Amino acid sequence: MTSNFPRLVLFDLDGTLLDSAPDMLATVNALRAERGEPGMALENLRPHVSKGARAMLAAAFPQVEDVQREAMVAQFLARYETELAKHGPVFDGIEALLGAIEADGGRWGVVTNKPEYLAKQLLPLLGWQTRCAILIGGDTLPQRKPHPLPLLHAAQALYVAAEDCVYVGDDERDIVAARAAGMPSVVALWGYRLPEDVPERWGGDAMIASPRDLLAPRAWPRKT
Ligand SMILES: O=C(O)COP(=O)(O)O
Numbered sequence: 001m002t003s004n005f006p007r008l009v010l011f012d013l014d015g016t017l018l019d020s021a022p023d024m025l026a027t028v029n030a031l032r033a034e035r036g037e038p039g040m041a042l043e044n045l046r047p048h049v050s051k052g053a054r055a056m057l058a059a060a061f062p063q064v065e066d067v068q069r070e071a072m073v074a075q076f077l078a079r080y081e082t083e084l085a086k087h088g089p090v091f092d093g094i095e096a097l098l099g100a101i102e103a104d105g106g107r108w109g110v111v112t113n114k115p116e117y118l119a120k121q122l123l124p125l126l127g128w129q130t131r132c133a134i135l136i137g138g139d140t141l142p143q144r145k146p147h148p149l150p151l152l153h154a155a156q157a158l159y160v161a162a163e164d165c166v167y168v169g170d171d172e173r174d175i176v177a178a179r180a181a182g183m184p185s186v187v188a189l190w191g192y193r194l195p196e197d198v199p200e201r202w203g204g205d206a207m208i209a210s211p212r213d214l215l216a217p218r219a220w221p222r223k224t
């Protein structure tokens with residue numbers, strides 16, 4: 001009998017496994033408070049969380065000049081380190097999905113653009129340290145998503161062909177990276193998107209509304 005799951009599932013982190021928007025909001029609002037600015041609402045920050053720290057800071061501090069904002073990145077990361085996994089849980093259904101992949105004999109890993117030192121701290125906080133087969137951060141390799149290198153590296157390190165893996169991500173750059181790697185992809189529609197994002201145009205192999213939907217037979221795209 002063929003398995004219900006791919007041999008290796010690689011996941012994006014923010015907006016796919018982890019609902020990190022509340023942690024990001026606490027961080028951004030602490031920086032805003034230091035500047036005497038009122039707090040931002042979650043709904044205004046949430047759509048920017050999977051676009052990277054710089055894009056998120058641009059949304060949170062539109063009045064700040066680019067050079068100055070660049071200097072805020074280090075401040076943001078230092079503060080965010082103190083908020084990791086404090087406010088935002090993993091998305092509903094993710095634990096059941098990871099458990100089902102493991103029970104099926106499959107492996108799973110994380111490929112994120114988040115700096116590796118932060119992503120590494122999250123794993124034990126989420127109880128995933130011994131379960132996650134590989135973790136690639138945005139600065140682990142010379143290239144980050146949308147470049148295919150992090151996905152290709154993760155697959156190769158675990159001796160799985162790219163076409164036998166699936167990458168699950170909530171942002172266009174996740175799907176672009178998977179396509180460039182020759183890896184089937186799933187668009188996580190439960191994640192973070194701007195109103196102008198059109199996931200139907202990203203070229204993913206499947207679009208899934210909830211992690212629970214990936215428990216269904218034949219939910220996963222396959223190239224082989
Ligand atoms: O920190 C980022 O750039 C976003 O992280 P992600 O790649 O896990 O969505």
Ligand SMILES: [Mg+2]
Pocket residue numbers: 012013014015016049050169170171191
């Ligand atoms: Mg994301």
